[in-house]
Amino acid sequence: MPSKALLFLLVGLPASGKSTEARRLEETERALRLSSDECMIPLFGRDDPDSKRNVVEAQLISIGFRAVQLGLNVVLDLGLWSRDERSALVWLAEELGVQPKIVYLPIDPATQLERSLRRLAKDPDQVYPVSVERFESFLDYFQEPTPEEISGAAQYQPPPGWVGWSEWAMGRWPSLPHVDRMRTGRD
Ligand SMILES: Nc1ncnc2c1ncn2[C@@H]1O[C@H](COP(=O)(O)OP(=O)(O)O)[C@@H](O)[C@H]1O
Ligand SMILES: [Mg+2]
Incomplete structure (x- = not known):
């Protein structure tokens, strides 16, 4: 049955304010807040291994979709830097x-650096390393x-070679179930 609940997909570079906005939505929208960094840092420290992040994100996406199907507002605080990631999640939501x-x-880069340094000073154990070079390298990936x-008018196709967004998403986020399983929440 369609749910009226909202799935907020936060998009932004480090220090853009995603987790702050997620906490705001948690209060104003009573949204279940699912943050990848909040899982990654206690599990893996500041190593940030990509292979683990993909699985952690898969688990949060899976829990998030189940919760929103059950009627809770949900906020996914993952980053979602690529258009394909966003398009896959938008497609899944519609399905x-x-x-x-x-x-x-x-x-902007200056504000990003300033906020990151302030956050690092306040909470040194909770953030990843801060450097101009590191932040510049992210711009190669961020779309x-x-x-x-943002308005919801766009519909994108999966990249060449993929039969559909569900298959693409299962490749991007290992352990994410196929959309048919997500529909029922059962195996
Ligand atoms: N709109 C804002 N104006 C000023 N500072 C902000 C704003 N949003 C977030 N911050 C501060 O910037 C830092 C990074 O914000 P955060 O929400 O953790 O970013 P992200 O989750 O995108 O990495 C935090 O110290 C936060 O308090
Ligand atoms: Mg954050």
């Missing part, structure tokens, strides 16, 4: 009868959401 909402938090994505 599962829940409402996705992309929330983009832009940030800013288009206005059409």
Whole structure:
């Protein structure tokens, strides 16, 4: 049955304010807040291994979709830097009868650095290393959401070679179930 609950998909570079916005939505929208960094840092420290992050994200996405199908608002605080990631989650949401909402938090490099240094000083154990070079390297991967994505008007196809978004998502996030399993929440 379609759910009226909202699935907030937060998008932004480090220090853009995703987790702050997620906490705000937790209060104002009574949203279940699922943050990859909050799982990764206690589990793996500041190593940030990609192979583990993909699985952690898969688990949060899976829990998030189940919760929103059950009627809870959910906020996914993962980063979602690529258009394919966002398109896959938007497609899954539509397939599962829940409402996705992309929330983009832009940030300029100077503010990013300033906020990151302030956060590091306040909470040294809870953040990844801060450097201009590291932040610049992220720009090679980050795809800013288009206005059409944010308004919900855009529909993108999976990259060449993929039969569908569910298959693409299972490749991107190992352990994510197929959409048919996510529909029922059962094996
Ligand atoms: N709109 C804002 N204005 C000023 N500072 C902010 C704003 N949003 C977040 N911050 C601060 O910037 C730092 C990074 O925010 P955070 O939400 O942790 O970013 P992200 O989760 O995207 O890495 C935090 O110290 C936070 O308090
Ligand atoms: Mg964060």
